[in-house]
Amino acid sequence: MRVLLLSTYELGHQPLGLASAAAALTAAGHVVTAVDLSLDMLTDEQIDWAEAAAVSVPMHTATRLAGAVVSGMKERRPDLRVCAYGLYAAAAAREGEGRFDLAIGGEYEALLTEWANGLEDPTADGEALPSRAGPVPVVLDLGRHRLAGPDRHQLPGLDRYARLVHNGQERLVGYVEASRGCVHRCRHCPVPVVYDGRLRTVAVETVVADVGRLVEAGASHITFGDPDFLNGPHHSLRVVREMRRRHPGLTFDATVKVEHILRHWRVWPELAEAGLLFVVSAFETVNDSILLRLDKNHTAAQEAEAVALLRRYGIEIRPSFLPFTPWTELGDMTALVNFVTANGLESNVDPVQYSIRLLVPPGSLLLGEEPADIFGPYDPAALGYPWQARHPGLDELQAQLSALAEVAPPEDPAGAFTRVHGLVSDAARQWGVAAPEPLSGGAARSVPRLTESWFCCAEPTCSQLERAGTAGASGWRGGADS
Numbered sequence: 001m002r003v004l005l006l007s008t009y010e011l012g013h014q015p016l017g018l019a020s021a022a023a024a025l026t027a028a029g030h031v032v033t034a035v036d037l038s039l040d041m042l043t044d045e046q047i048d049w050a051e052a053a054a055v056s057v058p059m060h061t062a063t064r065l066a067g068a069v070v071s072g073m074k075e076r077r078p079d080l081r082v083c084a085y086g087l088y089a090a091a092a093a094r095e096g097e098g099r100f101d102l103a104i105g106g107e108y109e110a111l112l113t114e115w116a117n118g119l120e121d122p123t124a125d126g127e128a129l130p131s132r133a134g135p136v137p138v139v140l141d142l143g144r145h146r147l148a149g150p151d152r153h154q155l156p157g158l159d160r161y162a163r164l165v166h167n168g169q170e171r172l173v174g175y176v177e178a179s180r181g182c183v184h185r186c187r188h189c190p191v192p193v194v195y196d197g198r199l200r201t202v203a204v205e206t207v208v209a210d211v212g213r214l215v216e217a218g219a220s221h222i223t224f225g226d227p228d229f230l231n232g233p234h235h236s237l238r239v240v241r242e243m244r245r246r247h248p249g250l251t252f253d254a255t256v257k258v259e260h261i262l263r264h265w266r267v268w269p270e271l272a273e274a275g276l277l278f279v280v281s282a283f284e285t286v287n288d289s290i291l292l293r294l295d296k297n298h299t300a301a302q303e304a305e306a307v308a309l310l311r312r313y314g315i316e317i318r319p320s321f322l323p324f325t326p327w328t329e330l331g332d333m334t335a336l337v338n339f340v341t342a343n344g345l346e347s348n349v350d351p352v353q354y355s356i357r358l359l360v361p362p363g364s365l366l367l368g369e370e371p372a373d374i375f376g377p378y379d380p381a382a383l384g385y386p387w388q389a390r391h392p393g394l395d396e397l398q399a400q401l402s403a404l405a406e407v408a409p410p411e412d413p414a415g416a417f418t419r420v421h422g423l424v425s426d427a428a429r430q431w432g433v434a435a436p437e438p439l440s441g442g443a444a445r446s447v448p449r450l451t452e453s454w455f456c457c458a459e460p461t462c463s464q465l466e467r468a469g470t471a472g473a474s475g476w477r478g479g480a481d482s
Contacts, residue, residue, distance in 0.1 A: 012452025
């Protein structure tokens with residue numbers, strides 16, 4: 001079976017969703033063509049070549065873009081079988097009737113292979129061929145599988161992806177996962193919608209062997225894309241120790257929730273010594289009542305404690321925020337801006353983080369727990385349930401901050417923060433609430449970061465949507481970088 005694998009966006013990383021699927025399908029005897037549409041255009045020849053297509057949907061942005069991609073393919077090949085796979089597969093199915101034939105969530109490799117096997121030989125034992133009519137079927141696999149190492153040979157080189165900026169230099173970055181899923185059930189997060197508190201680890205040797213291939217390809221820094229790197233701290237430490245043994249000069253970053261930063265305080269000296277440069281952590285807000293509602297299991301005071309703890313060992317923290325929710329109060333943005341300045345985070349926070357708005361996808365743990373009038377009916381175009389802010393001024397401020405995030409240069413987050421401070425100060429004065437503390441100046445610092453600053457829970461940019469829509473309407477003709 002000739003299978004066309006497509007990725008629309010993976011946060012500026014070489015798409016692991018394509019590499020892992022390619023390895024599984026190739027091992028089963030299928031012929032794969034993998035295309036990263038964040039860098040390359042899909043050609044008519046590739047669409048005509050394919051007997052089936054599968055689109056990776058690991059996050060909200062990717063799924064929004066995938067709809068336009070598949071519409072474009074279907075214009076040329078109405079009978080082409082298309083599958084969505086990844087964390088947002090159910091959302092893609094809900095939006096994609098007439099576009100997708102199947103949606104696969106969780107540990108997708110085995111089910112994706114079964115689907116391709118069934119298309120190749122519909123009479124063989126295994127999953128029945130999905131019906132073309134009616135709702136898109138959604139299948140989920142949360143089993144424990146021993147994954148083959150990702151097959152990256154068809155993907156663009158690392159020099160075309162996000163780089164690490166550190167000490168005035170740019171370095172190539174590789175992206176791996178040591179685990180999938182999460183043991184926590186934060187109520188706003190898309191991960192527990194699928195994994196429901198389960199953790200699935202990737203074998204140490206598989207992870208480290210993949211790191212080795214990335215090093216051979218030029219990577220000198222690794223991003224661990226696990227939803228939380230310390231969900232399984234002993235497993236993660238084994239990975240880091242073996243990685244350091246084989247590649248002693250390698251640096252890395254990882255994502256860790258505040259609760260784990262503080263609980264596993266003993267690991268930070270070793271991780272710092274092993275090359276950990278920074279930690280991404282979902283602070284979300286400095287409003288403790290909202291943190292409680294989201295089941296984050298930390299407070300604003302503990303966020304500050306986490307910053308200080310990591311800096312004690314030379315590790316920077318890059319917070320992610322969720323400033324806009326149905327429960328956000330007028331003064332919350334003032335409090336957030338004051339928190340950033342009080343903790344010296346002006347250079348640590350990417351501009352998009354000041355603009356993130358709560359997404360409520362299908363199956364969200366927030367649904368059914370809140371009063372019925374908070375969320376509106378499902379909006380297929382937005383892949384979620386809409387809501388309005390308590391005060392209309394908050395929606396206006398969010399739009400202003402989103403517009404700023406799209407144009408703010410990622411190399412100057414402190415400069416963007418000055419503009420954020422100004423917008424929040426203007427809004428606060430208009431609302432009659434306390435404005436943020438005045439800027440003291442001299443806040444810019446050299447902090448390790450990646451050159452791609454967008455975020456998995458952000459809406460696609462206007463340019464991303466325009467690219468997807470234009471390409472879809474033209475049949476994805478072309479093949480050059482955009």
